[in-house]
Each structure stands twice: as structure tokens, then as C-alpha cells.
Amino acid sequence: MNTQDISLGEFVKQLTLRFTQQQMTMPLRDERPWHLLFYKLKVAADYSRPKPGFLNDLLFDWDGPYPRSSELADYLDALHWTGCLSASNPQYEKVTVNPKVSQLWSALSVDPELSSFIDYAVEMAKGHFNGTDDIDAARLSNAG
Amino acid sequence: MLRDCPTLAKIIARLDSYLQGSFPDFFGEEPKHPFLRVRPYKVIHDSLWGTNRFSWRELAVIDSPLFQRLRGIHQTGLAYYVYPCAQHSRLEHSLGVVTVAAKAFDALLQRHLPDFQTICRFFNEPNLEELLARLREELRMAALLHDVGHSIHSHASEQVYQELPLLQNAVVELHRLTGKKKGAGEVISFCFSRTKALQNLLTSAEKRVPEDEKRKAKDIVWDNVSLLIVGRSVHPYLQFMGDIISSDLDADKLDYLLRDASAAGLPLRYDLERYLYTVGLARDVLPDGEGHLEKMYQAVTKSAPARIEATATVAFPHYETYRLRLPRNAINTIEQIVICKFMLFSYIYHHRKVRAAEGMLGSLLQRVVANWRSSGKGDEEILEEFLKLDDCALGQPHFASSEDPIVSMYSVRINQRLLPREVFGFVASKFSHAEGGLLSDFISVLLDKKPRARQDRREALVKQFHEVMGTELMRMKPELGSSWEQALRSAGAWLDAPKPPKFENINLILGSLTDAVPLSDVFPIRYWIQAYESHRYTARIFAFSEYVDDVRAAARTACEKVIGATTGSFFETAGRKRV
Numbered sequence: 001m002n003t004q005d006i007s008l009g010e011f012v013k014q015l016t017l018r019f020t021q022q023q024m025t026m027p028l029r030d031e032r033p034w035h036l037l038f039y040k041l042k043v044a045a046d047y048s049r050p051k052p053g054f055l056n057d058l059l060f061d062w063d064g065p066y067p068r069s070s071e072l073a074d075y076l077d078a079l080h081w082t083g084c085l086s087a088s089n090p091q092y093e094k095v096t097v098n099p100k101v102s103q104l105w106s107a108l109s110v111d112p113e114l115s116s117f118i119d120y121a122v123e124m125a126k127g128h129f130n131g132t133d134d135i136d137a138a139r140l141s142n143a144g
Numbered sequence: 145m146l147r148d149c150p151t152l153a154k155i156i157a158r159l160d161s162y163l164q165g166s167f168p169d170f171f172g173e174e175p176k177h178p179f180l181r182v183r184p185y186k187v188i189h190d191s192l193w194g195t196n197r198f199s200w201r202e203l204a205v206i207d208s209p210l211f212q213r214l215r216g217i218h219q220t221g222l223a224y225y226v227y228p229c230a231q232h233s234r235l236e237h238s239l240g241v242v243t244v245a246a247k248a249f250d251a252l253l254q255r256h257l258p259d260f261q262t263i264c265r266f267f268n269e270p271n272l273e274e275l276l277a278r279l280r281e282e283l284r285m286a287a288l289l290h291d292v293g294h295s296i297h298s299h300a301s302e303q304v305y306q307e308l309p310l311l312q313n314a315v316v317e318l319h320r321l322t323g324k325k326k327g328a329g330e331v332i333s334f335c336f337s338r339t340k341a342l343q344n345l346l347t348s349a350e351k352r353v354p355e356d357e358k359r360k361a362k363d364i365v366w367d368n369v370s371l372l373i374v375g376r377s378v379h380p381y382l383q384f385m386g387d388i389i390s391s392d393l394d395a396d397k398l399d400y401l402l403r404d405a406s407a408a409g410l411p412l413r414y415d416l417e418r419y420l421y422t423v424g425l426a427r428d429v430l431p432d433g434e435g436h437l438e439k440m441y442q443a444v445t446k447s448a449p450a451r452i453e454a455t456a457t458v459a460f461p462h463y464e465t466y467r468l469r470l471p472r473n474a475i476n477t478i479e480q481i482v483i484c485k486f487m488l489f490s491y492i493y494h495h496r497k498v499r500a501a502e503g504m505l506g507s508l509l510q511r512v513v514a515n516w517r518s519s520g521k522g523d524e525e526i527l528e529e530f531l532k533l534d535d536c537a538l539g540q541p542h543f544a545s546s547e548d549p550i551v552s553m554y555s556v557r558i559n560q561r562l563l564p565r566e567v568f569g570f571v572a573s574k575f576s577h578a579e580g581g582l583l584s585d586f587i588s589v590l591l592d593k594k595p596r597a598r599q600d601r602r603e604a605l606v607k608q609f610h611e612v613m614g615t616e617l618m619r620m621k622p623e624l625g626s627s628w629e630q631a632l633r634s635a636g637a638w639l640d641a642p643k644p645p646k647f648e649n650i651n652l653i654l655g656s657l658t659d660a661v662p663l664s665d666v667f668p669i670r671y672w673i674q675a676y677e678s679h680r681y682t683a684r685i686f687a688f689s690e691y692v693d694d695v696r697a698a699a700r701t702a703c704e705k706v707i708g709a710t711t712g713s714f715f716e717t718a719g720r721k722r723v
Contacts (some may be wrong), residue, residue, distance in 0.1 A: 007601060009592030029670055039433075059316070062323035062431050063375075063391075066459070070325060074646065078591040081644075081677035082572045083584040100581025101588075 002111045003052045009075050011052055011118075013105045016085065018122045020097050024129055028080060028087055028095045031073055032066055033128040039067045041121055051117060145367060145443040146338075149317040151310060155335045158524045162531065163341035167209045171341035175348040178204060182349050184357040190236065192403055193243040199281065200357065201364070202242070202288055204349035210292055210336065214238060216534030220404050221297040222501035223492050225561055227408035230492070234298065237403055238291050244416070245287040245395035248388050248468075249280050251420040259425050259466060263381045266449070278362040279385065285364060286337070286372035286389050290396060293332025296509070296533040300502040302329045304509040305530050310523030322376045323436035330374055330390070332527075337370040367444045378444045380430050380437070380463035387468035393419075393481065401484045404492060412487050414480035422474035428467045433460040475667060482669065489645040490680050500563045500686050503640050507633070508543070508554040515548055550633050557636075557688075564636040564686035567696045568703070568718040573678040579709045586707045587683055590641040609639055609706045613685075616698035621691070636688035637695045644677050 001010060019026050027033055042055045060067035079085045085095040097105070110118070146153050163171040170177045182200045189195050198206065205211050214234035224230045253260055253276065261272060269275040295301040305311060306328035314331045318324075326334075336342065343366070350358060368378040368385075375390030377383055388395055398416060405412035432438055432451060441448040441463075451461050470478060492498060516526050537543055543555040557563070570583060592602045614628025617635055624631040632638060663669050687695030696719070703709045703718075 007592050009588065010601065013588075059319045059325045060323075060434070061325055062433065062436065065429075065431065067431070067433055070646070074644070075591065077673065077677070078644065079588055081674050081681070082587045082591075083581075083678070084588050087674075098581060098584065101585050104581060104585045 001108055001114060003050050003114045003117060006052050006054065006114060008054045008058065008071060010108070011054065012072070012075055012079065013084075014108070014110060014114075014118055015121055015125075016079075016095075016097050017102060017105055018118055019125070019129070020102065022122060024122075024126065025094050026085075026096070027093060027129065028076070028085070029093050031068070031076065033125070034072060034076060035060070035066055035068045037121065037125050037128050038069060038072055040124055044120075044124075047117070047120055049113060049116065052114065145321070145440070147443070148439075149321055151313040152317050152321075152331070152335060154524065155310065155314055155332070155527070156338050158528060159332075159335055159531075160339045160341050162528050163210065163339060164344070166532075170208045171210075171339075171344050173344060175344055177345070178207065178349055178352055180352070181354065182352045184354060188239060190240055190243065192399070192406060193240055193247075196239070196243045198239075198242070199284075199361075200349060200353050201281070201346060201361070202284060204346055205285070205288055205342070206239075208345055210342070211235065211238070211288070213531075213534055214291065214294065216536055217294050217296065217298055218535055219298060219400065220408070220492060221300045221498070222505060222558070223404075223408065223495070223498050225501050225563065226495050226497045227410075227492065230404070230408040232403060232407040234291050234294050237399055238288055240399040240403055241290060241395045242284045242287040244398045245283050245388050246280065247416075247420055248395060248398075248423060249283055249385070251423060252384070252425055252468075256425045259427070263466065266379065266381055268447075274362055278364055279368075279382070281362070282364045282368045283372060283385050283388060285369045286385075287395055289337050289369070290333055290373050290389060291329070292336045293329045293334075295530040296537055297502070297505055297535055299329075300505045301509055301530060301533070302327065303506055304513060305527065308513075308523045308526060310527065318374060320436060321440055322371070322374055323432065323434065323440075324375055326374045326390070332531075334370050334373050337366065337373055371440075371444070376437075376440065378441070380441065380449060380465040383430055383465040384425055384468045391468065393468075393470070393478070397481070397485075401481060401488065404488055405484065408492055410487065410491055412484045414484050415477055419470075419474070419477045419481075422470055422477060424469055424471060425466045426469040428465050428469075429458050429462040430465040430467075431458065431460040431462045435461075437463060478663065479667060482667075482672065485645060486672065486676050490676070493645075494642055494681070496566050496569070496682070496684065497563055499640055499642060499684065500565070501558060501561075503638060503686060504554050504558055504564065504636065505538075507638065508551055508558070511548060511550050511554075512543070515551070562688070564688050565692055566684050566720045567637075567687050567692055568685045568699055568715070569720060570683045570718055571679065572681065574717050579711060579714050582708045583714075587641070590639075590683060591644070605706065606639060609702050612705050613637060613639075613695070613698045613702040616701045617691075617694060620694050620697065624691075635691035635695055636686065637691065637698070639683065639685050641683040642681075644681050645673075 016026060038058065039060055041051070042058055058069050058071065060069050080087060080095060084098055084101045086098050087095045169175055182204065185197050185199050186203055187195055187197055212235070217234045218224060219232045219234050219237045220230050260276065264272050264275050267275055295305065311328040311331060315326065315328060318326055318331055318334065353361070365378060368382070371377050372386050372389045375386040377386045390396065398419065401414065402416070430437065438451050449463060451463055453461050513526060516529060521529070538555050539559050543551055544559065546552045546555070570587065572584065572587060589602055589605050610632055611628050614632040617624055617631040617637065618628055621631070624634040685695065685699045700715055703715070
């Protein structure tokens, strides 16, 4: 799998695998960190290497307090209800990757360029998902 | 407004030429209709909302072929094959949305007059009453036109024409214009509202309106009408009007939930009166991080308001606005609406026979589109063909006696209700055994976003599944055709993965943006969605009755080879039990 071919869903799956490897908490009920992460990935100007092609097609709605991609929201939901992501906690605050599914996803071969972008995304997510870094408004203003 | 939207401009030009060319008496340069003097208003009675008054301008649209064609398009597609009473059309739904939208506007006006006075100060309109009358009429016109882009059997055909590159580009352009993603049907309605043809009709109607009524009638702002259709408006302070027409709890939803349930004979209800009693305006902010709204407002409003830069509390550049919001004490109404929506998906939209019928119709229309393409038609001509179709087309010679045997067979089968049967049904929660992971992953690929104009893993997987199933069918029944595609079509076999119900941005409904309370804090919405989709959402394999056994065997091979499922219990769980 390379940066041009990877779809939104495949990217989310590979990202959740990395989050799991790095023991990062993945929120579910609060979708905001996910949307902000993907928005930042889309507009990030400091990443000079090729980004996944699907990011260009990812549209964000400007109707709420943060940019929101309905496709991303739907897919996160789908991963949850299909059982790919488990939320055993009663409030659905965080999710973990189902170990059976994790084995299947790990089997996908990811080329070095894509792998490097996933690393970049994981680093960017660390602040968001741990709630220590809010959006950098100045950097994102008029990014489009 | 459409300077940077060549595709939208192209669609509008095409719709204009279609309307003016096909119905010159209504939409030409000098329309003959309406022939007689136009009444200032008429009363139309609705089964849900009772007696309602429509203005001369609305009546001119209602009495035109653009709107009357909705009479021939069932609101719930082919659901009447399961619920025989569900015969209601897009026409009555559209009229209903006008009524509900007007009720919502009036309810807001009644309780938020000071806010309306503040809003009106920005429009240099000294007469508040006249301005409010104009805004109300723009809102009603947008509600009236919001579904005119529909074609044969509503969303069943939208699934097909939304794949046209022309419409995919138009969706992206409209998003760049408004900062909101809308479906292909809404894009077409937006384009219809901007045609000169429609203005020709209204100019003709105005000439036949009594003089005193004409003096009373304010010119409406058509930019506002078309933006309202897609959930925006010409000024950020009017965003609440866009919310009434197209948002998570809009007039469209409030009408169709009750209308579909009522027409199908399902005892589902929500309390509109309570909704109207609680719905309110909230002073709020409208973020504009990508600059879409700034461009849009500058294009449509002479004195466009200034965009406010990001602050410590609002992380993006933004506009001050008024939004439609429900307070916490409206939770009962939201519960009712959410339950209604779940039940409608479960009972009607995702019913296996409805999916079977609409899947067949989708295959038929894809075939028809392929035939149009081979005869040299481009996207614009194909779009026009869709707009000429209504539900009767299935029984007409064009389809039923088509030279293409698949088109004619599917058309006849749908008309005679010879619908495919479910061979296997995959429900996520039923597959918790050792092979559960395989099925979870398989369905997750089926639901992945399809990147535009690229062959992706989803398409490859569906194709692989179909190819294995079709090849196996050919091996068992050579008479079904000489290719795997032909064998599948002849046996009416396909893998169906419907889109799950969407609850969009419902988290933001309670309160304002700055103090929004996630709905999930006070209502177990996440649990409900998860429970519904885990237990009720079904991916299915269908087949015509006479090939059920063959397709079951072929599908089993496909499941083994593509999903990797091999145990007997997997197929026992997925198999449909017949008494």
C-alpha cells in the first residue's frame, strides 16, 4: 500500500494499529480530536513529502466549532459497530483494536513513504489524543 | 456567486435549456402559463399538517411541470412493495416541508422578536414586517424546491446518478462554495433554483397577479433561496434559516419521519408541537477556517459582514451568527425523533425486500446508463435523461420492452414484484465466533470511502467477491451466461451493503457552539447507534427465487475464498431460515 492508493479507511486502520503499538488512548465519544487531526494532516504545510491522495478529496464541513468530515465520522462509527474497534468501557470514551482484526490489518504491507506519513500523523495526534495540545489557530487560519 | 464553479454553471445552463426546450409554455422566454388571472393564494390540504395556504408565487411553481413531476416519484422509493400504503409522493412531502419550515419560522419569530429586530438592522430595511415577510417567503420557496432534483424512485436513482463525474465535481464545487458537503440531489435542486427558466415562469405569473397583491409582494432574493436549499444563506445572521431547511433536525426530516411512518401504517410519532415550543435561536459563531464562507458572502451580499479573526475562545476565523438550537429541555423531542429515525430504517429503508427491489432498480439503471454512454451520451445528457424519468418509466416500453434483455427482464420483474430473496445475511453481532474478525474486516472494507476516480480496495474486493460467485454459478449453470457478470445478472445475484443510518452532527444540537452539550452526555445515542448497527444492519447476498440454491452454493465459495470463512457455523448463522 502506498500514499497514492491508500483510502481513508485503510489509513484509519493503520493509524489505529500504530496508536495501539504506542499505547495511545483513542477517543470515540468525543470525535473532535479525530477531525482536528485529519484536518491538520490535510492542511499541514510543514510536511514536504507526498501525502496520501485521499486527503485532497476529504471535505470538511464548517457547521460546528471544529471542521468535521462526515466520511471520517461514518467510518469511525463503522469500525466500532462492526467490532473492529472495541469499546468495552460503558461510556464509549475510548476504543481499542480488536486483537483478531489487528492481525489482519498488520498483514498489509505499507511502503516506507506511507509509513513515514503515518509516523508524522502519530506524532501530531499525541497532543490531541492526550488532550494536551489544542489546535494552533494561527497556523490553521485560512489554510485552505 | 458561481464565478469559480464551472461545473455548477454548466449544470444550470443544461437545466435551463432542458426546461425551456421541453416546456416552452411554462419556462420559455414568453410563457403562456399561467393562462388565467392568478389567485393571490390557494389552500391545499395535507394529510399530516391539515389546511395550508400557498402564495401565488408558490402556486406558479407548484403548477409547473418542474414540480408536478414529483407527483410521479414515490417518497420512499419501492417501499410500497412491502408497505402497500406507502404510496406518498415527493410532491406531498415537499408541500409538507413548506408548512413545517413556515411553522418553525413563525415559532422562532414569536419567541425571539428582539433577535429578529437585531438581525433586520443589518439589511437596511426600515419596515421590519416587510423584511420578515420576504425572508419567510424565501424560506418557503427553498422548502418547496428542495427536492425538485429527484428522479425515478427517489434515492434509489440518486445512488446511480451521483456516480456521474459531472455531479461528483459539482458536489465538490458546492462544498468549496458553501463549506458544506451536500448530496447530488440537493446539488440539482440548487441548480434548478438558479435557472432563468424558473424566473421566466415567475415573471409570467406576476403579470397575472391582481395589482394590489403585486404591490404587497416583495421581490424575493433568489441567491438566498438557492443557498437555503443547501443549508446556507446570504448573510451569516440568517444561518438559522439554512438550518431550518437543511440541518440535522430540519423541516425535511420533521416531515419525512412522520409522513413515511404514517403512510406505511407504522405507529411512530414525535411531538412537533413540543419541538416548535422548544426550538430557539442562539447567538453563535460560524467558523470559516478554509475561507469558503468569506468568498460566498462577499459574492452574494453587497455589504458583506467582516470575518472575525481567530480568538482565544474561537480557534478559527469566524462570523457571528444565529443558529437553530434546541435547549436541554427539548431532550424528549430529540429522543422521539431519533427513535423514529432508527425505526424507519429498521422497518422500511433497510427492510430486506425494499433493499432487494431497490438493488434491482440500481442494477437496471446502471445498465441503462451504460447503454446511454455507448450511444454517445455524455454526463449532461444522462442527467437530463434522469430528469425525464419518473416511477412510471419502469412499466413503459422504453424499459419494459428494451432491446437490452437485462433491462427488460429487470423492469418486468420489478413491476411484477418478482423480487430476489436473501440467500445470506451478515449481521456484525452474530459473528462473535472465531471467524468474527474476518467478517468485521470484510464489512469494514465495504463501508470504506471510495476515492474519486480511483480503483480502490473496496471496489476490488466487491469485484473479487462477485467474480468468484459468478464464475462458480457459470460452472454450475452454464445456461446463465458466458461471463461471470452475465451469470450474476441472470440469477439476480449480488452483494448488498447499504449505507447505515446517519445521525450527522447531532452532538451539536443542544446549546450553542460555545456551550454545546454533547447529546451523548444526556442521552445514550452512541449506544443506540452501536446497538442498531451491530444488531440490525445487514449486508446481504440476494438471488432470484429460482436460483436461490445455486447462488447459496456459489456465495459460499465466494465467502470461503474472499472472506476466508470456512466453518459450517458461519454459514448457518448467515443463512436465512425459511419456514
